[in-house]
């Protein structure tokens with residue numbers, strides 16, 4: 025549906041998007057995720073036609089759209105600030121694109137009402153945006169996109185202006201919308217939870233480059249590099265310094281571990297980074313590492329315990345049994361198959 | 375609101391005295407004009423400053439008819455309306471472009487317009503006159519409309535640009551995504567949203583155009599606008615102060631009316647330029 029071929033964006037001398045290649049399937053829900061300033065919005069706006077493409081090519085629905093006008097691309101966008109027209113009612117906002125296209129008033133009303141029903145906006149059609157709550161404005165912004173029935177929906181951090189509770193609610197609503205509409209959606213967020221919960225596939229961006237593309241669980245279980253491993257998952261993966269003691273064995277935090285299923289042969293004395301997720305540190309059996317608890321974040325159903333296994337190696341573990349307390353010494357246990365190895369440059373060793 | 379203590383109240387009274395004097399100095403000429411417009415010439419000569427004893431409207435009739443104010447009035451209305459309309463149209467278009475669109479040298483254009491704002495009219499009078507003459511626009515109302523537009527446009531553009539800079543760019547982008555071309559964005563989004571600034575600008579420009587003597591005197595020499603007509607009254611009818619006063623009242627009445635109707639807008643609009651420079 026969308027094809028990005030070697031797409032780059034330069035502002036002055038600064039390269040903000042660097043030779044991005046990506047194929048989005050029809051009906052797919054794609055999420056761009058990455059830290060603030062990594063170029064997510066810029067990439068989205070290039071697909072929308074709001075930013076020029078410095079080099080490379082953009083194809084949408086089998087047509088070359090690199091230089092096409094925004095409207096001609098058949099995409100609709102929901103802005104972070106909603107960008108509703110303040111002087112128009114909800115109905116006028118939603119019907120604006122149709123009006124520009126020359127759709128008659130009666131037909132327009134019918135289409136706006138159909139979209140409004142989907143989003144539970146029926147009773148608000150005659151209000152101005154100023155008289156709406158944040159969540160309602162958000163829905164109007166989505167409604168404005170739906171009315172046009174575009175090939176592709178683009179969302180730029182649509183939930184970041186909402187409070188936490190509403191954010192969860194709207195997230196579910198957007199997921200539901202995608203199921204019922206089955207249009208292609210491209211969604212930008214810096215929140216990895218939103219990415220994990222909404223995406224068919226996630227695109228992790230860093231400094232204008234794609235770090236990895238894949239299904240949420242693939243990125244979570246099988247990250248290509250230390251950046252993706254650290255970015256996806258909350259709390260983030262623990263990284264401990266280690267050293268190879270044989271082709272498939274390492275020493276980490278003072279214990280020797282045999283690493284199963286490793287394709288690469290490790291060189292003796294090679295330095296490695298050992299990644300372990302918090303929920304993998306409280307296995308019933310496995311390699312044992314003693315931890316002195318320094319901080320406990322108690323959430324009720326579980327707790328996150330913080331401590332360090334070695335100098336400069338803070339660790340967080342997810343704790344579900346009992347009520348751990350500060351100062352306690354507890355054994356962390358993990359299964360060797362759950363650890364992920366990275367080389368000193370951050371590349372995954374598989 | 376905090377309670378005002380006795381001592382502070384005394385200070386308030388002291389501050390009130392100069393303010394009252396200031397207000398008086400504004401109001402007195404109006405009272406003087408109305409008062410004398412109602413006197414006969416004889417009545418005026420006998421008692422210049424006293425209250426009118428037997429009011430007459432003859433002066434108004436004379437000014438309107440004999441002194442050709444009806445004709446001047448039409449000129450003033452046409453020229454002011456034309457210039458203000460043109461000013462609003464152009465400043466809203468240019469302000470939108472300067473504030474929201476990206477094009478080469480747009481900053482330079484803005485600086486040049488600001489520069490034009492700094493040039494006093496008097497400095498360019500001679501080249502201005504030559505230009506109007508050269509274009510064959512001397513003694514035409516169109517010439518005066520264009521002259522007003524040229525002189526008041528820099529400020530108008532500055533104000534509209536500042537106003538539109540205060541609006542989020544995403545409105546433009548949303549409209550572009552909705553399929554609106556630039557002129558459609560302007561017409562459907564920017565023009566309606568610019569209403570408060572346009573109203574302020576309309577009022578200010580109406581005042582400038584209506585009250586102008588200098589430019590009008592240069593461009594419209596045979597036919598006159600109201601303010602020029604009044605200025606001329608002094609020469610031709612040196613002694614007839616009541617007639618002059620009646621002319622002034624007639625000329626000021628529409629403007630005072632505009633002021634009363636839009637009072638709050640004018641005061642509110644003074645801060646419009648302060649949105650963002």
Ligand SMILES: Nc1ncnc2c1ncn2[C@@H]1O[C@H](COP(=O)(O)OP(=O)(O)O)[C@@H](O)[C@H]1O
Nearest residue numbers: 035036040058059060061062063064065066067
């Ligand atoms: N119009 C612009 N001019 C210059 N630099 C820009 C412009 N827009 C964005 N950038 C830069 O591009 C980078 C990526 O921005 P953006 O796409 O907004 O990041 P994100 O949405 O991921 O937070 C940032 O470093 C930002 O400063």
Ligand SMILES: [Mg+2]
Nearest residue numbers: 064065066181
């Ligand atoms: Mg962004």
